[in-house]
Amino acid sequence: MESAVDLDWFGKEPSQGVRKIWRALQVLFFGLGVGLLVLLGIKPKLGLNLFWNLWIPLAPALLLLIPGFWRNVCPLATGSLIPRRFSLALGLRAGRLTMGFFRGLGVLALLIIVPLRHPFFDHDASLTLLLFALLIFSALVFGMVFEWKAGWCAGACPIHPVERLYGKRSLAQFSNVQCDHCASCVPRCPDSIPNDRPFRGKRSGFFQFLDGAFFPGFFPGFIWGWFQVPNFLGHWIWGDLVSTYSYPLLGGLFTLFLFSVLLALIPQQRRPLLPLFFANIAIGCYYWFRIPALFGMGPYPGDGMLINLKASFPGWIEPLIHLGVFLLMLLWFLRGIQRKSSSWLHRPRISSTLR
Numbered sequence: 001m002e003s004a005v006d007l008d009w010f011g012k013e014p015s016q017g018v019r020k021i022w023r024a025l026q027v028l029f030f031g032l033g034v035g036l037l038v039l040l041g042i043k044p045k046l047g048l049n050l051f052w053n054l055w056i057p058l059a060p061a062l063l064l065l066i067p068g069f070w071r072n073v074c075p076l077a078t079g080s081l082i083p084r085r086f087s088l089a090l091g092l093r094a095g096r097l098t099m100g101f102f103r104g105l106g107v108l109a110l111l112i113i114v115p116l117r118h119p120f121f122d123h124d125a126s127l128t129l130l131l132f133a134l135l136i137f138s139a140l141v142f143g144m145v146f147e148w149k150a151g152w153c154a155g156a157c158p159i160h161p162v163e164r165l166y167g168k169r170s171l172a173q174f175s176n177v178q179c180d181h182c183a184s185c186v187p188r189c190p191d192s193i194p195n196d197r198p199f200r201g202k203r204s205g206f207f208q209f210l211d212g213a214f215f216p217g218f219f220p221g222f223i224w225g226w227f228q229v230p231n232f233l234g235h236w237i238w239g240d241l242v243s244t245y246s247y248p249l250l251g252g253l254f255t256l257f258l259f260s261v262l263l264a265l266i267p268q269q270r271r272p273l274l275p276l277f278f279a280n281i282a283i284g285c286y287y288w289f290r291i292p293a294l295f296g297m298g299p300y301p302g303d304g305m306l307i308n309l310k311a312s313f314p315g316w317i318e319p320l321i322h323l324g325v326f327l328l329m330l331l332w333f334l335r336g337i338q339r340k341s342s343s344w345l346h347r348p349r350i351s352s353t354l355r
């Protein structure tokens with residue numbers, strides 16, 4: 001069985017030249033992030049369109065194909081690690097209990113924030129900016145208190161559960177250029193250990209439940225439910241919050257139930273494939289709805305639309321997109337069951353104080 005391609009041209013211990021390339025990429029992505037914030041402030045409509053209808057739809061594919069690349073260049077990660085890089089962080093390491101708490105917090109934040117896109121974030125640049133401000137503040141605080149990625153990138157970041165779910169069979173491994181050295185900041189580094197190997201030993205039950213059952217089972221239905229709700233443009237009432245949350249939550253509970261039934265039915269040795277299968281359903285469901293909506297062919301006209309091409313496209317384009325998404329996800333799953341999972345990044349050299 002093959003695993004991910006080891007991109008040796010980036011090197012396990014990258015040379016100074018390679019590090020400079022990565023630093024340039026980090027600066028570029030950081031600059032893009034800051035530019036987007038500025039755009040949201042001065043050209044709200046364009047900023048909202050570029051963020052929610054261009055960047056966010058690209059992100060799941062990036063997390064599926066090359067999560068390690070994203071882990072190296074994510075602007076929030078770069079910001080969160082600035083205090084540590086300049087030795088301004090307290091540098092606390094997270095034990096299993098703390099990590100479990102942070103991981104739970106990250107999942108909760110994701111499940112609370114995403115439905116709020118319909119009534120608020122998707123069409124209100126000020127609220128999207130406020131959301132960013134909260135995320136940046138949280139990332140910075142976690143980065144100032146905890147060692148390397150223990151607080152944010154491997155802990156409370158709301159995107160981290162999605163990275164773990166989608167990035168199970170990534171295409172390529174990279175060197176880790178965010179952590180200067182490994183300080184064993186968390187019990188199981190999500191960057192350095194294949195993420196579908198469950199926690200073992202004492203106090204591992206929560207992680208096995210979260211990563212091995214709850215999130216993979218819940219997320220596909222959550223996504224399906226999210227697409228059943230329209231944006232509430234300017235005239236929402238408090239009652240709309242009920243449908244905002246009820247569809248994703250009920251959808252999530254339904255697929256979690258299916259997941260649990262299948263988990264009980266299939267043989268033990270096949271069980272690790274179930275999260276992989278559900279991860280494919282989740283991302284497939286996302287693009288099934290999202291790609292047509294980007295071009296004005298979604299169920300709610302105008303919602304999530306990057307550019308309106310509905311009039312220019314023939315009627316068979318939408319079923320063709322659905323078929324393409326279905327086939328791609330099927331192929332990705334078949335590829336996944338033939339491959340070993342591998343880590344996203346190479347672990348950097350271990351800190352001398354730990355040796």
Ligand code: SF4
Nearest residue numbers: 148179182183185189
């Ligand atoms: S490589 Fe080491 S320091 Fe970096 S996130 Fe992983 S465990 Fe923490």
